[in-house]
């Protein structure tokens with residue numbers, strides 16, 4: 001680490017976060033489960049395969065178009081577990097509340113957590129509540145952890161992409177980040193863009209229970225699609241080719257990004273997944289995803305290649321080629 | 337297919353058509369400079385360099401506001417962050433630009449109150465809510481930004497916001513173009529002129545430079561089709577040996593520009609000399625607060641007179657901004673200097689050419 005203090009960049013989900021993880025966190029905790037660097041850990045307990053994951057939510061503001069920090073926290077952990085190919089079952093909730101938060105606000109948040117859990121079919125089974133003095137936290141922070149069961153013969157990991165795989169994204173990208181941004185103080189703009197926060201466990205379940213050979217599942221949250229593709233390219237030591245014209249992006253999101261100078265490829269999603277499947281299964285997998293209520297706008301966006309392992313290339317609409325790198329620097333702090 | 341996709345495909349086809357035409361007409365080796373940082377980003381994002389004939393070289397000019405901000409101005413921003421009871425408000429891009437000893441991001445991590453804003457009105461709002469503190473706005477930018485800052489100052493007067501001030505490191509585009517043409521060793525065969533800036537200045541603002549140097553110049557918008565059109569016209573002018581000042585962004589840019597914006601800008605600011613990073617002093621290329629508005633000048637308010645300091649050793653930002661070098665010619669590029677550990681501002685700003693090379697090629 002070159003910095004003496006932690007900067008906001010360290011939490012961006014991009015290159016600097018990765019450096020913090022691999023330079024400091026991984027060497028201290030080194031073990032086979034953590035080293036895989038997937039969204040959740042895959043555990044084998046006496047022959048039963050489980051997925052285990054945790055995530056903390058510090059989004060600002062806590063209410064944004066289409067959701068709030070509560071459902072975001074529940075859906076986020078459900079999705080992290082689902083991305084291991086698992087069926088999420090139980091969730092824990094840790095609340096860190098700033099003194100002075102209106103009880104009504106807390107109730108609204110808890111109610112949406114309950115609704116989100118119910119919709120996804122998971123139970124919130126344990127938890128913890130702490131209150132800190134005013135100014136020591138910002139309204140409310142939430143941690144959720146969860147476990148899920150991995151069906152037999154499922155082997156989904158960011159390490160499993162192979163040349164020839166097709167890459168599917170389950171819908172429009174960058175909605176969440178832009179929705180949160182649009183409600184930030186000082187930046188209110190009318191956009192009608194809502195967060196895409198949604199549980200993806202049913203979509204995943206249909207996928208892994210079909211006869212499609214799913215290699216990789218990942219939800220491109222912080223750092224966006226661009227960063228997630230790079231992570232997988234590095235984990236699996238493969239190259240990728242993405243077709244810009246097939247990337248689903250809402251017009252309003254594209255417009256806002258242009259206006260503010262953001263690249264939608266690096267903006268967070270909270271209800272989208274990318275799936276890597278062999279070409280022979282691609283059409284079928286796409287149809288399964290499109291049948292899910294949160295996958296209607298799914299598209300095949302590219303291929304895994306043998307060339308240039310570790311690099312992701314974008315074939316642009318005008319017929320050019322450029323690299324998609326990991327996010328460097330924080331585009332939008334505190335969006336999840 | 338939704339309407340949006342049809343539109344996108346149509347644009348893509350148009351762009352591909354332009355690329356074909358460019359290949360047909362291009363014979364000479366040419367060095368074309370996109371002056372504006374937003375163009376640089378767009379060119380990289382859409383992979384425009386990868387579709388051009390080999391003989392066409394695109395150079396990224398001095399139009400990224402963060403990249404041309406002098407070291408002493410960065411030091412001033414950091415110094416304000418260290419003053420007790422001061423809230424520094426800044427565009428996000430400045431946060432990580434290295435000053436001589438620190439960055440705003442590091443100051444923030446050490447407890448300074450530094451806040452990212454998206455416009456001067458955010459900064460004014462912070463001043464309104466924090467009457468017991470001083471709010472300093474780091475004002476960088478070109479003709480596009482200056483009128484909004486001027487409007488902010490007028491608003492500050494109207495509301496009697498005594499706790500608000502700015503540090504002006506504003507720059508003007510046309511004098512920089514003239515300075516470039518005067519610099520030894522600089523060879524440029526055409527300018528892709530900035531779109532947003534020209535909306536304010538109008539086409540006429542470039543007339544003098546054009547006439548004096550007889551250099552092909554085309555104002556362009558930011559879509560790939562806009563940029564490719566400008567490149568095509570610059571090539572055509574060069575091949576025909578008929579330099580012209582053209583406006584290929586007529587849907588937004590007029591001859592005279594935005595009179596009202598210019599009027600507000602000139603009401604609050606006056607032209608001054610300015611130091612450009614890596615280039616040095618360019619006469620009449622900056623804007624400072626007029627006498628009547630000096631009480632909004634943060635440098636005076638806090639008695640901040642920063643010494644001129646040398647730029648980081650080995651950083652070639654200045655030569656890159658003038659098209660004399662590319663990032664590949666810098667020994668620090670990708671070794672000591674990366675977006676995570678930037679040495680010069682060209683590696684920090686999303687519009688900087690070193691950052692664009694690093695990210696997209």
Ligand code: SF4
Nearest residue numbers: 652653666673680690
């Ligand atoms: S690579 Fe870094 S040090 Fe070299 S010119 Fe660019 S910003 Fe300066």
